[in-house]
Amino acid sequence: MTELLNISDLSITFDANEPVVDRLSLSLDKGRTLAIVGESGSGKSVTALSILRLLDARHATYPTGRITYQGEDLLTASVKRMRQIRGKQISMIFQEPMTSLNPLHTVEKQISETLALHLGLRAQQARKRCIELLELVGIDDAETRLGSYPHQLSGGQKQRVMIAMALANEPDLLIADEPTTALDVTIQRQVLELLKGLQKKLGMAVLLITHDLSIVRRYADHVVVMEHGRKVEEAEVETLFSAPQHAYTRKLLDAEPPEAPITLPDNTVELLDVLGLDVRFSTKKSLFGKPREFFHAVRDVGFSVRRGETLGIVGESGSGKTTIGHALLKLTSSQGQVRFLGEPLENLNQKQFRPFRRRIQIVFQDPFGSLSPRMSIAEIIREGLEVHEPASQDHDQKVIQALIDVGLAPEARHRYPHEFSGGQRQRVAIARALVLQPDLIILDEPTSALDRTVQKQVIELLRELQARYGLSYVFISHDLAVVRALSHKLLVLKHGQVIEYGPAEKVFKAPAADYTKELLSAALFYQHSPKEIQSNGAD
Missing domain, CATH: 3.40.50.300 (P-loop containing nucleotide triphosphate hydrolases)
Structure with missing residues (x-):
């Protein structure tokens, strides 16, 4: 097989702190799918962004290693050369299409931009190609959708537009960073089957970044498992699932949710x-x-x-x-x-x-969006108490108890949402709902x-709180x-x-x-x- 991408002994740091990626090595052959898996913070997305040199150059440095694409070292390539490579030879599907797509531009304008830049297509040619791409990724009534803005599309449609943009110039390498996160299971399957079909048709290589091992099992050829910035295991897919060697890999594989809740009595x-x-x-x-x-x-x-x-x-x-x-x-x-x-x-x-x-309380889908970044954890959880129990004197004690109930230390109440992981922020959101002792x-x-391991923790927490209260x-x-x-x-x-x-x-x-x-x-x-x-x- 022909090697397309090689990462050798790569380390990445931000502002000269501890490495977020530590001496990582991997390779990807033409036409193959390599999956990088691990929990949030393992260095998956940082590795993917470094390939296209999309990390902020003011803060990110590469103390060791090389990233070579078809023998060319991307870390030493000029800015002009990287612009030629991005979107033409190497494309990327970003994790969150709503934030990656420009809300002020139509679908046609956003796809046409890369066609004009790399292929020099004029308006009518670009429009025709846009329609072809939208039909290719399975969007109905493609010509009508050209005039749509991102907010007028569903989650699955936005993700398909991202894929169309990434495939516009038929790249040799596609980097897919969590391409199906938060998509419905039927749309998720459609998107992944679409990528698999297009990969076969175009003969491209795919670097798949995900925390979902079930997707890896179905679509990848080879797997690299990362923990805290380091590669802990690498194997062919069948080998990894049948005989995982590292304890962390086994932990990821064992992180499936339990099958059924506790049965309730009939007279409830x-x-x-x-x-x-x-x-x-x-x-x-x-x-x-x-x-x-x-x-x-x-x-x-x-x-x-x-x-x-x-x-x-x-x-x-x-x-x-x-x-x-x-x-x-x-x-x-x-x-x-x-x-x-x-x-x-x-x-x-x-x-x-x-x-x-x-x-009746609610816990929203995105804890980072629903928790005010300007308020401390104590202020966020206490807010409901101040509305519904203004005369009470034990707000602080109730905040502390709510944090203990969701498995967070009482000292966490002095910190702010950005200082927590996704799973911890979700626990804060649950504590905010729980502090009022709702029915x-x-x-x-x-x-x-959330990562599967964190999902399992949140599910077990919800079951425990349900049984207790x-x-x-x-x-x-x-x-x-x-x-x-x-x-x-x-x-x-x-x-x-x-x-x-x-x-x-x-x-x-x-x-x-x-x-x-x-x-x-x-x-x-x-x-x-x-x-x-x-x-x-x-x-």
Whole structure:
């Protein structure tokens, strides 16, 4: 095989501190897929960014090592030469498309930019090529989508646009940094299958950066495992999964969530009852501001949650999962009946609903975005107490207890969100909800961007808190393994409507609806390698 990329004895430091990547060596051959796996902070993304010299040159230095592409040392290449390589010979799909795509430019302008820069295509030629690329990555009605802005696209569509931009000039090497993080399982499968197909068609090499070993097993040829900036293991995929050598690799492989929650007694009291929930958003207004057209986000949804019970809500992006959570908290206007311990909530105004806010709390998907960077952890957790218990004198003690409950040291209350890892920030978000001693917590994708090992810790924490305090959860997620570990009941949504609803284990073992079967099939798809699938087919 022809070696395309070689990293030899590479070390990376920031501001002359300890190395974040320590003497890393690896190589990638043409047409092959190499996966770099490890938890957050292991040095995966820093390594990927260093290949294209995208790290801030004012702070990043390379004390040792070389990065050679087709024999050329990229670390000593001129700025002009790197501009010729970026997007033409080596392309990159970044982790978060919403922050990587320019919100002020249309899809056409962003894809055309790289075509004009590297191929010199004029407007009409570039437009034709843009349409081809969007069709190639599976975007429907591609010509119409050219005029769309990033905020008008779903998560899966934004990721596909990123892939189209990366593939525009048919690179020899594609770096994919967490290309499916936070995508629904069906879209995740579509994106990865698309990349695999395009790799075969174009003969390109892929450097896959991920923390999800199930994806590695399905799509990679070779694996490098990193911990704290160092390579701890390297092997072919089948070898790594069948006979891992390093303790850290075994820890990653063992980080699957437990399969089912603790069974509740039959006489458990009903906490929340929802009937005929409807949510509509105005899409067009008259000259005088009166709504004329509506988008029906949630249609006739009903469910119930008992004390100490978890209801899992699953479905693809745009299915209405988060909208239901917001409707329960009156963050979004809705129609229908909502009963909390028998009390009707649907006709209460915001002032009347305020006492219920302490009893129904929410943990948002992105803890970094939902925690104020200007407030200390103590101020963040104490905020709800100051609103609902202004006369109380024991706020500090309650903050300390909430931190202990979520497994954080009391001293952490003096620090700020940016000083914590993703998993720790999620614990702070849970502590903020927990400090008011609620009856129900709505958990909106609380583990979607976390490493598997951290996911497992958060799941175990949620189960422990539920058992200790009798908490009820509405758990919104696209990760069916996580949903199965926590949920007593399961609600499957599609386009705002209930497709299936019932006991979680029954739905997982014997789904009645075709759409549910499709979701489960996509989730199970990653549990086996291509060789195992071929072997089973032969049997």
